[in-house]
Amino acid sequence: MKQFEKIKQEAYYANMQLPKLGLVLFTFGNVSVADRELNVFAIKPSGIPYDELSPEKMVIVDFNGEIIAGNLRPSSDTNTHAVLYKEWEQINSIVHTHSTYATAWAQSQRAIPIFGTTHADHLTIDIPCAAPMNDEMIEGNYEYQTGFQIMQHFQEMGLSYQEVEMVLVGNHAPFTWGKTPSKAVYNAAVLEELARMAYLTEQINSNAPRLKESLIKKHFERKHGPAAYYGQ
Amino acid sequence: MKQFEKIKQEAYYANMQLPKLGLVLFTFGNVSVADRELNVFAIKPSGIPYDELSPEKMVIVDFNGEIIAGNLRPSSDTNTHAVLYKEWEQINSIVHTHSTYATAWAQSQRAIPIFGTTHADHLTIDIPCAAPMNDEMIEGNYEYQTGFQIMQHFQEMGLSYQEVEMVLVGNHAPFTWGKTPSKAVYNAAVLEELARMAYLTEQINSNAPRLKESLIKKHFERKHGPAAYYGQ
Amino acid sequence: MKQFEKIKQEAYYANMQLPKLGLVLFTFGNVSVADRELNVFAIKPSGIPYDELSPEKMVIVDFNGEIIAGNLRPSSDTNTHAVLYKEWEQINSIVHTHSTYATAWAQSQRAIPIFGTTHADHLTIDIPCAAPMNDEMIEGNYEYQTGFQIMQHFQEMGLSYQEVEMVLVGNHAPFTWGKTPSKAVYNAAVLEELARMAYLTEQINSNAPRLKESLIKKHFERKHGPAAYYGQ
Amino acid sequence: MKQFEKIKQEAYYANMQLPKLGLVLFTFGNVSVADRELNVFAIKPSGIPYDELSPEKMVIVDFNGEIIAGNLRPSSDTNTHAVLYKEWEQINSIVHTHSTYATAWAQSQRAIPIFGTTHADHLTIDIPCAAPMNDEMIEGNYEYQTGFQIMQHFQEMGLSYQEVEMVLVGNHAPFTWGKTPSKAVYNAAVLEELARMAYLTEQINSNAPRLKESLIKKHFERKHGPAAYYGQ
Numbered sequence: 001m002k003q004f005e006k007i008k009q010e011a012y013y014a015n016m017q018l019p020k021l022g023l024v025l026f027t028f029g030n031v032s033v034a035d036r037e038l039n040v041f042a043i044k045p046s047g048i049p050y051d052e053l054s055p056e057k058m059v060i061v062d063f064n065g066e067i068i069a070g071n072l073r074p075s076s077d078t079n080t081h082a083v084l085y086k087e088w089e090q091i092n093s094i095v096h097t098h099s100t101y102a103t104a105w106a107q108s109q110r111a112i113p114i115f116g117t118t119h120a121d122h123l124t125i126d127i128p129c130a131a132p133m134n135d136e137m138i139e140g141n142y143e144y145q146t147g148f149q150i151m152q153h154f155q156e157m158g159l160s161y162q163e164v165e166m167v168l169v170g171n172h173a174p175f176t177w178g179k180t181p182s183k184a185v186y187n188a189a190v191l192e193e194l195a196r197m198a199y200l201t202e203q204i205n206s207n208a209p210r211l212k213e214s215l216i217k218k219h220f221e222r223k224h225g226p227a228a229y230y231g232q
Numbered sequence: 233m234k235q236f237e238k239i240k241q242e243a244y245y246a247n248m249q250l251p252k253l254g255l256v257l258f259t260f261g262n263v264s265v266a267d268r269e270l271n272v273f274a275i276k277p278s279g280i281p282y283d284e285l286s287p288e289k290m291v292i293v294d295f296n297g298e299i300i301a302g303n304l305r306p307s308s309d310t311n312t313h314a315v316l317y318k319e320w321e322q323i324n325s326i327v328h329t330h331s332t333y334a335t336a337w338a339q340s341q342r343a344i345p346i347f348g349t350t351h352a353d354h355l356t357i358d359i360p361c362a363a364p365m366n367d368e369m370i371e372g373n374y375e376y377q378t379g380f381q382i383m384q385h386f387q388e389m390g391l392s393y394q395e396v397e398m399v400l401v402g403n404h405a406p407f408t409w410g411k412t413p414s415k416a417v418y419n420a421a422v423l424e425e426l427a428r429m430a431y432l433t434e435q436i437n438s439n440a441p442r443l444k445e446s447l448i449k450k451h452f453e454r455k456h457g458p459a460a461y462y463g464q
Numbered sequence: 465m466k467q468f469e470k471i472k473q474e475a476y477y478a479n480m481q482l483p484k485l486g487l488v489l490f491t492f493g494n495v496s497v498a499d500r501e502l503n504v505f506a507i508k509p510s511g512i513p514y515d516e517l518s519p520e521k522m523v524i525v526d527f528n529g530e531i532i533a534g535n536l537r538p539s540s541d542t543n544t545h546a547v548l549y550k551e552w553e554q555i556n557s558i559v560h561t562h563s564t565y566a567t568a569w570a571q572s573q574r575a576i577p578i579f580g581t582t583h584a585d586h587l588t589i590d591i592p593c594a595a596p597m598n599d600e601m602i603e604g605n606y607e608y609q610t611g612f613q614i615m616q617h618f619q620e621m622g623l624s625y626q627e628v629e630m631v632l633v634g635n636h637a638p639f640t641w642g643k644t645p646s647k648a649v650y651n652a653a654v655l656e657e658l659a660r661m662a663y664l665t666e667q668i669n670s671n672a673p674r675l676k677e678s679l680i681k682k683h684f685e686r687k688h689g690p691a692a693y694y695g696q
Numbered sequence: 697m698k699q700f701e702k703i704k705q706e707a708y709y710a711n712m713q714l715p716k717l718g719l720v721l722f723t724f725g726n727v728s729v730a731d732r733e734l735n736v737f738a739i740k741p742s743g744i745p746y747d748e749l750s751p752e753k754m755v756i757v758d759f760n761g762e763i764i765a766g767n768l769r770p771s772s773d774t775n776t777h778a779v780l781y782k783e784w785e786q787i788n789s790i791v792h793t794h795s796t797y798a799t800a801w802a803q804s805q806r807a808i809p810i811f812g813t814t815h816a817d818h819l820t821i822d823i824p825c826a827a828p829m830n831d832e833m834i835e836g837n838y839e840y841q842t843g844f845q846i847m848q849h850f851q852e853m854g855l856s857y858q859e860v861e862m863v864l865v866g867n868h869a870p871f872t873w874g875k876t877p878s879k880a881v882y883n884a885a886v887l888e889e890l891a892r893m894a895y896l897t898e899q900i901n902s903n904a905p906r907l908k909e910s911l912i913k914k915h916f917e918r919k920h921g922p923a924a925y926y927g928q
Binding site: 026028073101105107132135142172203 | 347348349350418421422425428429430432433435436437440441443444446447450454455461462463464
């Protein structure tokens with residue numbers, strides 16, 4: 001299975017970042033990494049503590065959720081990853097956590113308002129929060145439907161998954177993604193910090209206004225626009 | 233006393249997890265581990281700092297609270313552990329902490345509402361909060377009555393101690409339990425995180441709705457139902 | 465100066481506990497230790513970072529605030545320590561910090577309500593908060609008057625400094641004390657945790673009731689009464 | 697480039713303090729150090745993780761924002777540093793972070809009220825919060841205008857940058873400065889703690905009064921007045 005070695009290594013490394021960044025308690029999270037040529041992804045096995053993980057334990061799954069290689073059962077959230085990879089062809093890694101502040105916003109069923117430039121450095125809109133699924137979806141293939149619910153919310157809100165790389169699933173918790181595993185993990189940590197700052201902002205000023213458009217545009221473009229001048 | 237070696241080792245190891253998980257300040261907590269064949273349990277000695285503990289210092293007590301072996305006085309909460317072991321025959325370990333967020337809910341005399349799937353992954357109802365005891369119970373055998381108060385609350389609410397492995401004692405603090413010491417300690421850490429998330433959820437949305445039944449059922453069953461597919 | 469060796473060692477060790485317990489930022493705190501036979505105390509030098517401290521750097525001061533030995537200027541709060549030692553003859557160590565939650569209560573000019581048994585394990589009343597001093601006191605010998613303000617508040621409230629080993633000074637921050645340095649430092653950490661729990665309790669239930677008398681009495685007495693059974 | 701060695705070393709060391717003090721997530725912050733004889737400053741390169749920094753990677757820039765030496769692109773906030781150095785001739789180091797509590801106050805567009813002596817030990821007024829810039833300024837040279845906005849706010853409020861070494865930029869985040877890099881970094885950490893204490897103070901008592909003038913004066917002067925007696 002030498003062909004899967006690279007994504008297993010990457011998925012292992014990315015999963016190990018989650019406890020280091022304080023984003024998971026016990027096994028409450030998982031990262032996957034896709035290989036777009038082989039049409040598979042490597043994902044954390046279900047319920048295995050982080051300090052018992054190794055690259056060999058990663059499970060290889062295709063974009064229909066079928067196990068291709070590996071001796072362990074993959075994350076229970078595997079089908080959500082599969083459907084997102086299948087439909088969103090430009091992403092190569094997905095992160096799911098139950099990080100404290102982001103999950104509290106998800107439980108509150110509220111999008112996270114864009115209150116400052118820290119937020120605008122990463123996206124130009126409120127962090128979207130998909131509604132909880134209807135009962136039919138829940139009783140069906142639940143994890144598959146979770147992915148569908150996310151994509152439907154993006155469609156309804158007219159969002160691009162390439163510009164907005166994070167979402168809250170109402171009553172559940174956050175998902176983030178990116179072109180690389182390190183970007184997807186980065187997004188998970190940034191989301192948690194934005195969730196914490198927005199919570200504090202509303203506590204300090206219950207009438208805090210959203211950031212104005214000119215500042216949103218400026219900050220996003222200096223990092224991401226055609227004339228970006230952040231980074232090397 | 234070789235017969236008690238195993239539970240002393242296990243109780244020592246489980247007690248040492250509490251400071252590592254950030255659940256205790258100084259000596260504000262204790263874990264016990266039962267041997268169901270010998271009808272005894274090993275418990276932390278009272279008031280000894282965690283970094284001075286060793287397996288030899290654990291105290292062996294029977295289910296009536298009588299000391300069977302050990303040179304130190306057992307935890308002042310020993311009778312609460314004893315009565316729970318006596319009546320709830322399927323549990324083999326009990327944890328008591330004064331962890332910050334769970335204790336704040338206990339002091340607020342409120343059950344912790346089920347707001348999300350992190351909660352539903354572990355239990356299907358609000359985390360119960362037993363009322364403070366009446367004065368007669370307090371002035372009697374206080375620690376014994378604490379255990380009785382917990383069991384009475386479970387009876388009145390129609391709860392199963394095998395399904396709901398955690399409780400808040402009003403004005404006091406949490407108790408958790410399980411079939412194994414690692415599960416009982418796990419429950420103590422999960423309870424603290426659920427308490428923190430629920431606190432934040434209400435701060436972010438004072439009208440946050442409880443999780444709907446279909447989602448509660450789905451999440452609990454994927455971890456605990458007959459067709460569970462979480463873990464290995 | 466061999467006669468001061470013991471209290472210098474003890475004061476050094478006790479000061480070094482403050483950053484370990486998360487109670488100080490930079491140099492925002494100090495501990496002193498008294499020698500009741502020599503009528504002096506050892507105290508942290510002013511403005512020296514904790515990682516540059518050593519037993520030799522501790523300053524020896526008498527109960528009138530006069531420097532007896534040492535090459536460095538003592539803590540700017542030295543006179544507060546001096547006057548408390550002079551008047552309260554049963555205490556042998558004093559701790560002053562600006563720990564976050566206790567200081568927030570002091571800034572709020574509120575006593576910390578007794579909401580639970582964690583509190584009652586240590587004292588039977590709300591943690592007292594002395595009012596800010598009047599302008600005459602402030603413009604006089606400020607640090608001496610701070611000690612006087614604390615003692616006056618205890619007198620007016622009918623409190624015993626041997627039973628209540630902690631106080632908030634309104635708009636300023638906490639002081640704690642004890643028969644030993646380790647007890648005084650312990651009290652500083654317990655106060656910070658009680659302050660944090662009480663803050664969360666009011667956030668979760670703005671009508672949370674104070675602990676009832678029977679529970680206060682029971683918990684305090686099991687740790688401190690004539691028939692105490694906590695500890696060894 | 698031996699002439700720049702000293703400020704590159706100092707800037708490297710000061711930048712490395714930010715993650716140690718918990719003031720930055722990823723690359724969300726930067727420190728610069730000026731050489732007043734050479735009229736240049738050393739600043740963190742843009743977007744480089746802290747654990748990949750070295751003194752050699754610091755970029756040398758003049759007070760007009762022109763790069764003088766270095767192979768990497770300087771921090772995107774470089775022009776804000778440049779304009780402050782140009783106009784405020786007594787400062788030798790500037791720190792910019794997005795530390796959580798200070799940023800939450802900036803997002804709330806509120807000055808941080810002076811609630812206690814911890815605050816008065818460092819400055820005698822509320823921590824100023826400059827309004828967000830108007831659209832023309834934002835669309836112009838944004839980072840230059842950020843510095844201008846800070847200076848204009850100081851002018852309008854009649855503040856001295858030598859007495860008040862910190863500011864919030866509305867909707868954005870804090871800037872601090874000082875005569876030395878260690879003082880500028882110290883100010884960044886103190887600001888974050890004052891922001892956290894003030895937040896908690898208002899949560900505990902929504903009518904908490906500002907500190908009275910006599911106490912403000914006393915505490916500031918014991919640390920900074922002509923008869924200061926804090927420190928060595």
